[in-house]
Amino acid sequence: MPDTVVSAGYDRQDAGSYNSGSPAILPQPVLLTGRLCLRPLSRTDRPAIERLADDPDIAHWCSAIPHPLPRTAALSWIAASFAERQHGEAVTYAIERRQDRQFMGGISLSLDKGRGTIGYWLGRRHWNQGYATEALRRLLAFGFEMFSLREISAYTMPDNAASLRVQAKAGMIDQGAVDHVDGFLVRHCLVRAPRKAAPWFNR
Numbered sequence: 393m394p395d396t397v398v399s400a401g402y403d404r405q406d407a408g409s410y411n412s413g414s415p416a417i418l419p420q421p422v423l424l425t426g427r428l429c430l431r432p433l434s435r436t437d438r439p440a441i442e443r444l445a446d447d448p449d450i451a452h453w454c455s456a457i458p459h460p461l462p463r464t465a466a467l468s469w470i471a472a473s474f475a476e477r478q479h480g481e482a483v484t485y486a487i488e489r490r491q492d493r494q495f496m497g498g499i500s501l502s503l504d505k506g507r508g509t510i511g512y513w514l515g516r517r518h519w520n521q522g523y524a525t526e527a528l529r530r531l532l533a534f535g536f537e538m539f540s541l542r543e544i545s546a547y548t549m550p551d552n553a554a555s556l557r558v559q560a561k562a563g564m565i566d567q568g569a570v571d572h573v574d575g576f577l578v579r580h581c582l583v584r585a586p587r588k589a590a591p592w593f594n595r
């Protein structure tokens with residue numbers, strides 16, 4: 393099944409106004425891959441988020457997801473995703489399986505001065521089936537196509553082997569550089585502007 397942008401609703405003009413520095417609501421079309429539907433978060437995702445994200449092994453790797461998950465965390469995350477999009481800061485997608493429309497996790501792309509940063513998580517029952525790689529490739533392609541970004545980064549704790557593997561499979565280059573984000577030691581993986589040979593380009 394070919395990858396598709398289901399409902400653009402916006403065009404590159406919108407991205408241009410973002411890149412010029414003025415805040416503008418970000419385009420966030422639904423993105424399809426072979427097995428996944430990446431769509432904006434909805435308030436109805438709350439129970440699934442609470443069920444899947446309340447996991448010490450997710451909190452361990454994601455500084456923004458505490459464990460135990462506070463009662464208000466899921467709705468706060470959903471509300472923050474709406475606000476960040478309105479303010480031209482980030483797009484956050486639910487990762488949904490097309491086959492049964494099951495919510496499996498989230499992936500977001502934050503934008504800052506022509507550069508993007510991606511973060512993601514999946515409920516543990518969905519690990520090791522290639523879903524994160526499929527979602528990451530699609531969001532990388534969307535980020536470059538829609539926002540004309542110069543580069544997209546991911547910051548990962550140095551011993552998060554699964555996430556570093558996902559980034560490598562999606563064509564991100566490990567910079568080997570270790571830096572601090574939010575007080576945590578992280579590894580920086582990067583992909584620069586589109587190269588036709590990049591794996592995510594043909595997703």
Ligand SMILES: CC(C)(COP(=O)(O)OP(=O)(O)OC[C@H]1O[C@@H](n2cnc3c(N)ncnc32)[C@H](O)[C@@H]1OP(=O)(O)O)[C@@H](O)C(=O)NCCC(=O)NCCS
Nearest residue numbers: 453512513514519520521522523524525548553554555557
């Ligand atoms: C990281 C995460 C999103 C990966 O999702 P996923 O859908 O399982 O990823 P994929 O199936 O696409 O790929 C996982 C790869 O890591 C490998 N892997 C998994 N656990 C591993 C480990 N402990 N050590 C080394 N490799 C590992 C898998 O074998 C697979 O590689 P392969 O296809 O070459 O066999 C998921 O584990 C997760 O949500 N973790 C908690 C949150 C998190 O770490 N988020 C990222 C923060 S930067």
